[in-house]
Amino acid sequence: MTEVSVREAREQISRLLERVQSGEEVLILRRGKPAARLVGPAPGHVVFRSRASLRDELPAMQESASVAVRSLRDAERY
Template structure:
C-alpha cells in the first residue's frame, strides 16, 4: 500500500482512482498520519444484460401525461 499526502491526493485524484480500480490500495495522510484509504471495491460491478433490460422496458406501459405535469401533480398531492 502506497501513501500520499492530501495535497498529492487533490492534485492526482484521477490517477489514484485508476490505481485503485487496478487493485492497488492508496493511503492518504495528513501530517504523516493515515486519515483515509482509497481502495478497490470488493466485488466487481455486474454487467447489464441489455436484452433483459430492453424486454423489461418494452413491457412497461407508456406514460399518458407529460412528465412535468406528473411531477407537479405528485408534488401538489403530497403536501405536508
C-alpha cells in the same frame, strides 16, 4: 500500498483512482498520519431475503395488537 499526502491526493485524484481500479490500495496521510484509505469496491453485492419470506417465518399472533397494547398500558398504571 502507496502513501500520499492530502495535497497530492487532491492534485492526482484521477491517477490514484486508476491505480485503485487496477487493484492497488492508496493510503492518504494528513500531517504524516493515516487519514483515509482508498480501496476498490467489494466484489459482488449483498442479496437480502425478501420481506415475504421473512414474514412467513414469524409465528402467528395470539392476540390483536390493540389488546396487547392495552394490557401493557394497564399493567404500567398500577
